[in-house]
Amino acid sequence: MSATPRILYCHCQYAQVLPKDVKEGVLQKLCEADLPFEAVADLCELSARRDPLLKEIATGGPVKIAACFPRAVKWLFSAAGAPLDASSTEICNLRVQPLEAACDALFASTVTPNLPTGKPTA
Amino acid sequence: MALQQPALRVSLYEGPGARKLTSQGRFESIKQLLAQGCSVRSGSPDSNNAAVLVGDFEESVSGESITQERVRVADPAFPEAIEQSRSRTNAAASGQWKPWFPVIDYDRCTNCMQCLSFCLFGVYGVDEDRKLQVQNQDNCKTNCPACSRVCPEAAILFPKYKAGPINGDLVSDADLEREKMKIDISALLGGDVYSLLRERTAKAQSRFSKERDADKALAERQKCLVKLSSIAADIPPEVLASLPKPEEIARRAEEAAAKARAAGMQS
Numbered sequence: 044m045s046a047t048p049r050i051l052y053c054h055c056q057y058a059q060v061l062p063k064d065v066k067e068g069v070l071q072k073l074c075e076a077d078l079p080f081e082a083v084a085d086l087c088e089l090s091a092r093r094d095p096l097l098k099e100i101a102t103g104g105p106v107k108i109a110a111c112f113p114r115a116v117k118w119l120f121s122a123a124g125a126p127l128d129a130s131s132t133e134i135c136n137l138r139v140q141p142l143e144a145a146c147d148a149l150f151a152s153t154v155t156p157n158l159p160t161g162k163p164t165a
Numbered sequence: 166m167a168l169q170q171p172a173l174r175v176s177l178y179e180g181p182g183a184r185k186l187t188s189q190g191r192f193e194s195i196k197q198l199l200a201q202g203c204s205v206r207s208g209s210p211d212s213n214n215a216a217v218l219v220g221d222f223e224e225s226v227s228g229e230s231i232t233q234e235r236v237r238v239a240d241p242a243f244p245e246a247i248e249q250s251r252s253r254t255n256a257a258a259s260g261q262w263k264p265w266f267p268v269i270d271y272d273r274c275t276n277c278m279q280c281l282s283f284c285l286f287g288v289y290g291v292d293e294d295r296k297l298q299v300q301n302q303d304n305c306k307t308n309c310p311a312c313s314r315v316c317p318e319a320a321i322l323f324p325k326y327k328a329g330p331i332n333g334d335l336v337s338d339a340d341l342e343r344e345k346m347k348i349d350i351s352a353l354l355g356g357d358v359y360s361l362l363r364e365r366t367a368k369a370q371s372r373f374s375k376e377r378d379a380d381k382a383l384a385e386r387q388k389c390l391v392k393l394s395s396i397a398a399d400i401p402p403e404v405l406a407s408l409p410k411p412e413e414i415a416r417r418a419e420e421a422a423a424k425a426r427a428a429g430m431q432s
Binding site for chain 2: 058070085087094095112118119
């Protein structure tokens with residue numbers, strides 16, 4: 044199991060809920076950084092299909108996921124039979140985070156776990 | 166539509182036998198592959214069981230250590246080659262279905278089965294432990310979040326919905342207050358949504374048999390659902406327009422009730 048956090052990027056291909064400049068900006072920065080990463084067209088679709096890639100991601104050690112709300116990502120993986128490890132998963136929420144903040148979090152060498160547990164309220 | 170096929174896995178290959186891509190070339194290639202519904206690995210020597218390698222391959226590759234199918238990024242027919250690979254590997258087709266379906270937050274769900282009882286489209290079911298599950302995602306009506314509106318715990322997410330908490334944003338105290346006020350739709354309608362629907366259906370059927378007026382029967386069903394939508398909100402017009410026939414509504418209602426009874430949560 045690698046200690047270096049892996050990166051998963053969701054393109055949310057089938058909806059316009061991620062700001063285009065943030066979504067494409069993050070992908071552009073990933074390509075410029077020359078880092079290994081996984082990019083998926085749509086995390087929701089992979090969840091519905093129970094795509095084996097999600098289990099590989101969930102069981103492969105620390106991971107940073109650039110997608111949407113942590114609560115949604117958590118339960119999308121769970122629905123696919125691939126629960127994420129809350130202690131080693133960090134979600135960058137491209138729906139609300141500005142590009143720079145999302146990239147700073149994504150490229151930081153340490154994982155700051157932020158999956159919700161229980162019934163947190165805003 | 167069966168949701169059993171995984172996405173086509175592609176690796177953006179920049180190892181021996183291929184030229185390194187520019188960051189812009191990498192970006193454009195990945196964007197194209199994502200638009201075609203692929204899962205893409207980039208920057209890793211491990212191709213992650215990819216069915217296809219995409220790269221700027223040199224004319225002659227010595228060693229031939231690459232066993233996967235290769236597609237050149239510079240080839241104008243690159244997108245077509247990916248589609249052919251998809252067909253050959255029986256991977257999921259792209260864009261045939263907008264992935265819109267409910268996702269359950271089991272930290273909040275109390276297994277009350279209101280969603281199962283409410284959904285007309287057989288999206289929900291229960292597992293062998295009588296625990297609520299989303300079983301038929303592709304039955305869900307695109308852009309309809311109605312079941313999340315009846316959930317008393319704000320436990321049903323639609324990640325592509327525009328607003329929180331349905332989109333997965335944290336549930337606020339104000340949201341919980343709204344949930345309390347939401348009450349139970351079936352109670353608002355006199356105890357049981359499906360009883361109301363059946364009653365309406367029976368009246369519509371009776372009228373239909375007397376008048377043989379399909380338009381009136383349809384109008385009656387729509388009136389009933391419009392009433393529901395005015396309470397539940399967010400039931401899109403296309404859902405109302407695509408309502409099943411009265412017999413089908415009654416059949417689905419019976420099925421849903423049977424599922425809920427089996428789960429021991431509904432009389």
